[in-house]
Amino acid sequence: MVHVLGRRPAWVGAATFVVLLGAWYALTTLTQTISPGRFPAPSEVWDALTQIVVTGYADARLQVHVLHSVKLVVLGFAAATLSGVPLGLAMGASRAFEAFVNPAFLLIRPIPPLAWIPLAIVWLGLGDAAKVLIIWFAAFVPAVINSYSGVRGIEPHLIEAAKMLGVPRGLYVREVLIPGALPMIFTGLRLSLQACWTTLVAGELIGAIAGLGHVLYQASLDIFPAMIVVGMAVVAMTGAVMTLALGWLERRAMPWVAARGGRG
Amino acid sequence: MNPPAASRALSFPEWLGLSLAGIVTFFAIWWSLAASGIVPAQFLPTPLAVVEKFVALTQSPFVGYTLQQHLASSFGRFALGFGLAAAIGVPLGLLMGSFRWLDAIVTPLFDALRFVAPIAWVPFAALWFGTGIGGPVLIIFSGAFPPCLINAYRGAKYVEPRLIEAAQTLGASHARMILEVLLPASVPSIVAGLRISAGLGWQSLVGAELIVASSGIGYLLVKGQANISTSIVMSGMIAIGIVGFAIDALLRMVERGINRRRGR
Numbered sequence: 001m002v003h004v005l006g007r008r009p010a011w012v013g014a015a016t017f018v019v020l021l022g023a024w025y026a027l028t029t030l031t032q033t034i035s036p037g038r039f040p041a042p043s044e045v046w047d048a049l050t051q052i053v054v055t056g057y058a059d060a061r062l063q064v065h066v067l068h069s070v071k072l073v074v075l076g077f078a079a080a081t082l083s084g085v086p087l088g089l090a091m092g093a094s095r096a097f098e099a100f101v102n103p104a105f106l107l108i109r110p111i112p113p114l115a116w117i118p119l120a121i122v123w124l125g126l127g128d129a130a131k132v133l134i135i136w137f138a139a140f141v142p143a144v145i146n147s148y149s150g151v152r153g154i155e156p157h158l159i160e161a162a163k164m165l166g167v168p169r170g171l172y173v174r175e176v177l178i179p180g181a182l183p184m185i186f187t188g189l190r191l192s193l194q195a196c197w198t199t200l201v202a203g204e205l206i207g208a209i210a211g212l213g214h215v216l217y218q219a220s221l222d223i224f225p226a227m228i229v230v231g232m233a234v235v236a237m238t239g240a241v242m243t244l245a246l247g248w249l250e251r252r253a254m255p256w257v258a259a260r261g262g263r264g
Numbered sequence: 265m266n267p268p269a270a271s272r273a274l275s276f277p278e279w280l281g282l283s284l285a286g287i288v289t290f291f292a293i294w295w296s297l298a299a300s301g302i303v304p305a306q307f308l309p310t311p312l313a314v315v316e317k318f319v320a321l322t323q324s325p326f327v328g329y330t331l332q333q334h335l336a337s338s339f340g341r342f343a344l345g346f347g348l349a350a351a352i353g354v355p356l357g358l359l360m361g362s363f364r365w366l367d368a369i370v371t372p373l374f375d376a377l378r379f380v381a382p383i384a385w386v387p388f389a390a391l392w393f394g395t396g397i398g399g400p401v402l403i404i405f406s407g408a409f410p411p412c413l414i415n416a417y418r419g420a421k422y423v424e425p426r427l428i429e430a431a432q433t434l435g436a437s438h439a440r441m442i443l444e445v446l447l448p449a450s451v452p453s454i455v456a457g458l459r460i461s462a463g464l465g466w467q468s469l470v471g472a473e474l475i476v477a478s479s480g481i482g483y484l485l486v487k488g489q490a491n492i493s494t495s496i497v498m499s500g501m502i503a504i505g506i507v508g509f510a511i512d513a514l515l516r517m518v519e520r521g522i523n524r525r526r527g528r
Binding site (some may be wrong): 016018020038095096099100101102103104107110111113114115116117118119121122123156177197198202205206216217220223225228231232235236237239240259 | 272273278279282283284285286287289290299301368369372373376379380381383384385386387388390391449466467470471475480482485486488489492494497498500501502504505506508509512523
């Protein structure tokens with residue numbers, strides 16, 4: 001897990017966590033300062049969790065919802081990576097291509113991914129296809145931008161060396177361009193993944209038949225705060241796990257970064 | 265200077281020609297798809313139809329208000345949420361950078377909540393605030409808060425130690441240390457954080473208004489979608505893109521101005 005703020009002994013974090021848990025319990029169950037209608041007590045959340053895991057909620061059990069959401073994110077993310085990274089690489093490598101494509105890209109770029117949701121629903125309805133489209137879009141822009149930056153950031157002498165040695169095109173792309181841009185590409189992928197996850201939950205909140213966003217929506221309609229908390233926690237944890245998985249993939253793809261002991 | 269991985273740099277006429285060609289191609293493809301009837305007009309209006317609808321929305325109200333009024337309503341919520349995030353996040357970040365005990369207490373809580381996507385707060389926002397202004401503001405706040413806090417914290421924490429030591433030698437009180445050493449030194453980091461925060465805040469606003477609002481640009485999008493009016497949806501998307509771009513451009517100028525004043 002990334003510690004963006006300073007590092008500290010683990011016990012402090014654990015202690016704070018315990019204190020928060022205690023405060024939560026005290027405020028809701030012991031003293032009833034916070035009414036259950038506003039925020040659930042720990043016991044209610046536990047009950048909701050067991051309910052969704054064992055019997056199911058919003059038409060399915062938790063595992064089904066999680067898998068459904070993850071499946072859509074992976075599909076959209078893969079589509080965005082496969083379309084965005086080559087486009088970014090091409091734009092980085094050829095100024096002519098960049099000049100041609102950039103205006104259209106600049107038009108699309110300022111529109112937030114969430115703003116595409118209504119359009120996707122108009123075009124593809126409330127099903128999975130619309131969700132995948134939105135996720136694709138959310139991940140596409142960062143993938144392009146970061147691949148582009150990655151290519152532009154390759155050290156000039158590597159390029160010149162390749163040119164001098166007369167490296168053929170295919171080999172050039174495979175052995176110089178892509179490895180050189182890979183660190184920035186992965187940065188872009190990490191940003192993409194977060195965007196994907198957020199966008200999917202939003203899309204599912206608006207209209208879906210399964211998935212974590214749908215659980216949140218249903219819990220909202222049923223005025224079931226404990227289930228909302230369960231949903232939010234699962235969303236956060238699944239997102240964190242996927243980010244970790246991507247980090248693992250990143251380390252496998254760029255062994256030289258770890259060997260050098262840090263960011264290449 | 266040698267352009268790195270890119271092919272040779274373009275002359276201005278070449279660049280202009282290719283850019284124009286690109287944008288013309290984009291609109292040509294759009295127009296032909298729409299006008300030829302391959303895609304029904306309801307799903308893909310011609311660019312001209314979208315522009316006409318955009319203008320019409322500024323003159324006659326749709327779901328209660330004109331386009332500008334919706335935008336004003338949205339921007340008001342954004343300003344409130346962003347203002348709160350900055351007003352709380354920046355001072356808190358600076359204080360956390362100065363006082364370790366505060367850092368130790370707040371960080372675990374912050375890290376836990378950070379992973380919850382802003383949009384996942386929607387069910388609680390709806391539960392606590394209904395469709396009032398509190399809902400969107402909560403969501404904007406949750407999106408805009410982390411960068412403000414993190415950047416202020418980093419700015420304070422990574423201030424040159426010599427500056428701090430000098431101030432201490434001169435007998436500065438804690439308050440003066442924070443106001444006259446840490447704060448000015450952190451300004452570049454803070455402003456960068458504000459820019460990111462504004463972008464995230466605007467995106468979160470759009471998401472929030474798709475679900476828990478009764479006015480605003482997101483609401484306009486959803487109602488346009490409900491009416492299956494693609495031109496209204498596209499007009500809304502354009503408006504969102506323009507405002508988002510303008511906010512970012514404004515903050516970019518502020519950032520550059522500040523960096524220039526400091527001789528960077």
